[in-house]
Amino acid sequence: MDKKTLIGLVLIAATLIGFSLFNRQGADENASADNDKDSTKQEIVADSNATELPNSLIAQFDDNGDPIIDSVKGQLFLDTLTGEDTFLLIQPVLNDTTKQTIVENIDTNSVPEETYTLENEVLILEVTNRGGYIKNVFLKDYLSYEDYAAGNKNPLHLYDEISTYGLIYPEGANTVRTDQLAFAVVDQDDKSITLESNRNGKVVGFTYKMKPNKYDLDFDIYFEGFTDKEVASAQFTSDMYLLNNEKYYPNEKRQATLYWQYKDDDYDYIQNTESEDMEEVVDWVSFRSTFFTAIVSAKNGFGKKDSKVTLYAIEDQEQTTYVKQYGADLNLGTTKADNVVELNWYFGPADYDILVEYDNGTEDIVELGTGLFRWINKGAIRPLFMWLLDTGMGVGLAILILTIIVKLVLSPVNYKMYKSSAMMKVLKPEIEKITKKYPKKEDAMKKQQETMALYRETGVSPLAGCVPMLIQMPILFAIFRLFPSAIELRQTSFLWAEDLSTYDSPVTFGFSIPLYGDHMSIFTLLMAITTLLYTHYNSSNMQQPTQEGMPNMKFIMYFFPIMMIFFFNSYAAGLSYYYFISTLMTVLIMFAIKRFMIDDEKILAKIEENRANPKKSKGKSRFQQRLEDAQKLQQERAKNKKK
Known part of the structure; x- marks a missing residue:
């Protein structure tokens, strides 16, 4: 190593050390400032009946003495603020990046949870009134590896209550999530159910209709009392955790993939921890493990505006319960109030012969290789x-x-x-x-x-x-x-x-x-x-x-x-x-x-x-002629070097 290189490395190291010390000093000052805040603000957090407090929660007051929640995402019980156990949804204020306010009093937890079972020859679904979504999916014809090895006959559990989905729509300056709303059943039989949430005269309805001996079901969403702008801004959002059902977890995790297909185009996918913004109208999105998948599709497609899909890694390295966390935020593409959005859910095997019958390209999620290899396998x-x-x-x-x-x-x-x-x-x-x-x-x-x-x-x-x-x-x-x-x-x-x-x-x-x-x-x-x-x-x-x-x-x-x-x-x-x-x-x-x-x-x-x-x-x-020509050229160059 020469002198100039050594001096350069020393200067780089000194710069990095100085920058690190500067950042640490700034962090210590911020921590000291936080400790000097009004003790009354800290007591609000300590006295709350929160079932799960985010690590970044900081209680504050504005100039009028009203409570402000800063840097928080999620749900929280704050009985000291309202005088009663009220379920509070914390949402960001879009025009102020430094504060988030309490924007909704949503009474879901004051309503006892009820689940409703839909069943056909191949599926068992459990729908909850808290959010109106399907909280559990069971496949009758399949077993987890654990049950298979033990000789048990329990239906395979595709995903459980940790997975959620629903709508996000604006209400004035605020945002409402339907997976935090209480729903009531307005119609039900053994193969279908309709649930509604009525908030301030605005109704969101979910209708599920199963089909005989099919892994898919119709999922219709309707709006009543909404403006055109509110409906047009509504987004479908999902946060899915498919359960690990195979013998070898590393392989299950490696093959977990999030697919989607653009309308009148080929499919695309992500397999690593990343996000992808949608470039065109999307026909369907698939959350796939090795052999099973949940697919949501839209009859008229999902709009590309503000639509994206994300794969998250399971944070706990020892976690083997869930394969991966799959996220999707999809524009419903609606433009008229009181409209019905026709979606479809598929919960079942990633079986080529089953998926090809739907004639919508979902069979492409079955891994058969690409290009020539896929052609050989398919043909x-x-x-x-x-x-x-x-x-x-x-x-x-x-x-x-x-x-x-x-x-x-x-x-x-x-x-x-x-x-x-x-x-x-x-x-x-x-x-x-x-x-x-x-x-x-x-x-x-x-x-x-x-x-x-x-x-x-x-x-x-x-x-x-x-x-x-x-x-x-x-x-x-x-x-x-x-x-x-x-x-x-x-x-x-x-x-x-x-x-x-x-x-x-x-x-x-x-x-x-x-x-x-x-x-x-x-x-x-x-x-x-x-x-x-x-x-x-x-x-x-x-x-x-x-x-x-x-x-x-x-x-x-x-x-x-x-x-x-x-x-x-x-x-x-x-x-x-x-x-x-x-x-x-x-x-x-x-x-x-x-x-x-x-x-x-x-x-x-x-x-x-x-x-x-x-x-x-x-x-x-x-080939022989070209090789000989190259050899002759190389010989001539060698002779010229000797001269």
């Missing part, structure tokens, strides 16, 4: 897999037969690849002779030119084996996306795997090994072993690096299956099982090709014939 692999399942066979057997069919279809490609490999193997002694002929580093260019000439004379292309491999790779990646998201694998057992949608763990350690985990996946081990066998089978054809600095391909190929043991140990057992069967079949097919279809002596005779008759051998390919 070939998934339909074939579903057809096998429709015959009544088990999932494990269906994966086996799917693997056999895919490998047989690709067998011509495998034959081409192995034939190229066999020809390279025959030429290996000749290539070694060339390597010995030019051992010096400065002769690397001559060695490369003579090697390419050998390929041209014998009619062998070193790239002939790469093209077939490139053809197979999209299928491998497509299946990598398909099986972890296939709900058909969920809670389906096969051999020692109790659930093919998650990792198999017949061996558990009772402690965690870094980068590996606390269990041993047998399917992953089998996959890695067969990959090692395949690598060893092909290693004799691999050439050592002919130039310094080039990687040893044999080492890389052996290292890859070892890394797979760590990478796939916590992946879906169905995926590891497929790769195990696929690699095993590749080894068997290559053995059969070598044993019955490839004759090394005939290949050598063909190569010698091409060498003896250069006119019969193939001419230079474009």
